[in-house]
Amino acid sequence: QQQVKQSPQSLIVQKGGISIINCAYENTAFDYFPWYQQFPGKGPALLIAIRPDVSEKKEGRFTISFNKSAKQFSLHIMDSQPGDSATYFCAATSYTGNQFYFGTGTSLTVIP
Amino acid sequence: ETGVTQTPRHLVMGMTNKKSLKCEQHLGHNAMYWYKQSAKKPLELMFVYSLEERVENNSVPSRFSPECPNSSHLFLHLHTLQPEDSALYLCASSQDWELGRLYGYTFGSGTRLTVV
Secondary structure: OOOEEEEOOEEEEEOOOOEEEEEEEOOOOEEEEEEEEEOOOOOOEEEEEEOOOOOEEEEOOEEEEEEOOOOEEEEEEOOOOHHHOEEEEEEEEEOOOOOOEEOOOEEEEEEO | OOOEEEEOOEEEEOOOOEEEEEEEEOOOOOEEEEEEEOOOOOOEEEEEEEOOEEEEEOOOOOOEEEEEEEOOEEEEEEEOOOHHHOEEEEEEEEOOOOOHHHHOOEEOOOEEEEEO
16 A cells, blocks of 8 residues: 555656645655655655645745645756756655655656 | 665666675664655555664565665675566665655665666
8 A cells, every 4th residue: 555645656747847746645654754856867865845834844945745644745856957857756754654655756757 | 865875776677686786875863764766656665774674664575685784785686586676776865764755855866777
């Protein structure tokens, strides 16, 4: 059973546009939600993370929006750049858990 | 270059071969992990080592055998693999296993394994 569902599978955005990637979960025990960014030939790298006590977290052009009641969270990339082209993974874990549950990834392409 | 180094970067092996993947970290982390990454699938946790002791084994077939000789090195020994084992194998480390989620994981670039 997939613990974290991610969409879309792929996304093409014009340079300067907003990229939005969505994730949903069922386990209400999850209390930590990171996003990882993976460039071709590289391993995933932690990009930004949020806890459910806040509804939004922003770091530069990257923002996580969190909707606890809907059990959904999303990554917004403002002013998307070609250098943002990568695969993005959402993940979730719980305080009592000992592993992350990852989404299936979204391949983002930002075209000039 | 990431603080986690994996070798080799690419590996092609026959189903009867025996090979090993190597992971090395110089971050002073106490926990190390093996993940399997297949196309269009979530990252799949295979093994977790904390302070050189295996603490998690997620129902991985015995043809995969991990080894952690010290806190800086992690191996994944492979034998009698199947074509469906072809994937990207990622090594990761974190400062602490139980608190790894607070600090995030540092991933290596992976070994692209092809079983023929």
